[in-house]
Amino acid sequence: MNTCKATLRVLFAHRVYLMIYLVFIGILMMSISWAMLTSASGSMSAVFESTKTRVAIIDRDSDRGDIATSMRAYLRDSSELVDLDDTSExxxxxxxxxxxxxxxxxPDGFADGLAGSVADGGDPPNVDTVTSYTSGAGSMVRMNVGGFLSLTRTALIGAQTTVDETALAGMAGPDMPESFKSLAQAGGPDDASAYRDILESLPEGQVEKPDTGDLARAARKAAETASDKDVNHDVAVVDTSTEATASASGTVASGFGSIMKTALYPLFLAMTICGSMILSAFTTGEVRRRLTSSPQRMATMGLQRMLTLSGFALAVCVGYLVLSVGLMVAAGLNPLRLSVGGVLMTFGATCVYALMTVACGFMLSEFGFSETAANGFANVFGLLIMFTSGVALPIEIMPGAMMVIARFLPGWWYCTAIDNALGFGTAADTGVSVAGWAGSLGLVALFGMMFICIGLAAGRFRRSRPTLAAPATTQMAEV
Known part of the structure; x- marks a missing residue:
């Protein structure tokens, strides 16, 4: 028990490293996870919400025919209207x-030109538009402006067109065209040629020249269609089968697995560096001589120190699991969609990986690494593990040489174990695989065993040759 307490005291004496590597680096990795979670949660939204573009309408026609007012009303729901002075600068x-x-x-005279094009059948006038050089959204809004003008012209033509009632009454009599008879019998035309026959059979209409009031009514009618939900429905995702539920569950599993994967880097840094310094503190100088002279065996005390560090690493894993669930809830993802087996296997993979990092710290302590050397090794090796595991870079864009290196490092197999446990990612094409999870986890455990074996061999070599490990001393002899 005294050994465990002493180990914890030495551990918290190095709390600066815990704050830097476990807390600050952990917060950085959690922020990356938060960005991925919020993007995944936004993609599951039931209603599409587009971003509003900024539009300025310059009216040089004195709002004749309510064109400017109706255009603003038409664009208000989809755009943010900006007021600008009508000056070139x-x-x-x-x-x-x-x-x-x-x-x-x-432009000036636009309303008169639009009304005249309806009366004589000519081409309608155009408004002038200037699109921002950096925004593709401006081109989309320009299409909306063209849609408003087309709706206005169509409504104006429909309101100003009249057909001779006598000609219409004659079409309902015995002289009804054959295309109309087939339409009445079949309930609809069979092809496009039937439509053309019907249109050609209709009597010619006459379009009266509209005035400003007629144009204003047509423009207001066109503007009303923009806010009419019966005409313009919200874009929605409708769950019509169990596939939608399965897709949502897959998104939740992917988000949870991505968070747990980000524990790879801060956990390796914190436990490797702290483990190396703590275990080294008991094997140097006067401390080692005191422990050697104690009645308790050195191997037993070393095992207690390892168990204490392992218990602390497992406690960190529990905290990371709780934070992961909290992030999912904050991002709007339902953790209850996760399978219990998948969560337990993922947590088990994290625990085994944490124990592997403690074993790596033990290896560094047995080699006699100094504090600076331990920091350098952990940072370099930790970055190598992170960038080859698929956490920092997507696996799809990793070169072949990096993929080969990744398979010789524990980070790759840790992420592969999570993929197989939750059934997502390129490593789990067939879904949840207990065998794949167990195999990957076994390889992570073998890395830990390898570190322990290398550390034991290095420690035995150093202790069998004390002159290689002992610092140089200066002795003063009396004359």
Missing amino acids: TLQQAVASNWVDLIVII
């Missing part, structure tokens, strides 16, 4: 500074 600065995505300029 202001408009140029707005576009150059990317203040707006689109500027719509309604």
Whole structure:
């Protein structure tokens, strides 16, 4: 018990390393996990919400026919309207500074030109538009402006078109065209040629020239369609089968596994460095001589120190699991969608990996690494593990040489074990695989056993040759 207490005291005496490597690096990795979780949670939203673009409408036609007012009402739901002064300098600065995505300029006489095109059947006039050089959204809004003008012109033509009632009454009599008869019998035309026959059979209509009031009513009618939910429905995801539930469960499992994978780097740094320094503190100088002279065996005390460090590493794993669940809840993901077996296997993989890091710290202490050397080794080897495990870089973009190196490191097999436990990722194409999880976890455990064996061999070599490990001393002889 005294050995365990002493180990914990030495551990917390190095709390600076725990704060830097376990807390600060852990927060950094958690922030990466949070970004991935929020993106995954946003992709599961039931309703699509588009970002609003900034649009400025410059009216030089004095709002004749309510064109400018109705256009603003039409674009208000999908865009953010910006007021700009109608000066060349202001408009140029707005576009150059990317203040707006689109500027719509309604020229003088536009309303009269639109009404005249309806009466004589000519081409309608166009508004002037200026799109921001950095925004593709401005082009999409320009299409909305064109849609509003088309709806306005269509509504205006429909309201101003009249057909001779006598001609219409004659079509319902015995002289009904054959295309109309087939339409009445079949309930609809069979092909596009039938549509053309019907349109050609209709009597010619006459379009009266609209006035400003008619144009204003048509523009307001076109603007009302933008906010009419019966016409423009919200884009929604409808769950029609169990596949949607399975997809949501897969997203939750992927998010949970990604968080647990990020424990790879801070756990390796903290436990390897602290383990090396703590175990080295008991094997140097006066401390070792006192322990050697004690009635308790050195092997027993060493085992107690290892068990104490292992217990602390497992406690860190429990804390990381609790934080992972909390992050999922905060991101809007339901942890209850996770399978109990998958969570237990993932937690087991993290625990085995944590014990492997303690074994690596034991190896460094047996080699007699100094504090600086232990920090350098852990940081370099930890970065190598992280960048070859698939946590920092997607596996799809990793070169072949890096993939070969990754399979000789424990980080790859730790991530593979999580993939097999939860049934996601490139390492688990066939879903949850207990055999794949056990095999990957066994390889992580073998890495830990390898570190222990190397450490024991190095320690035995150093103790059998004390002159290689003992510092140089200066003796003063009396004359």
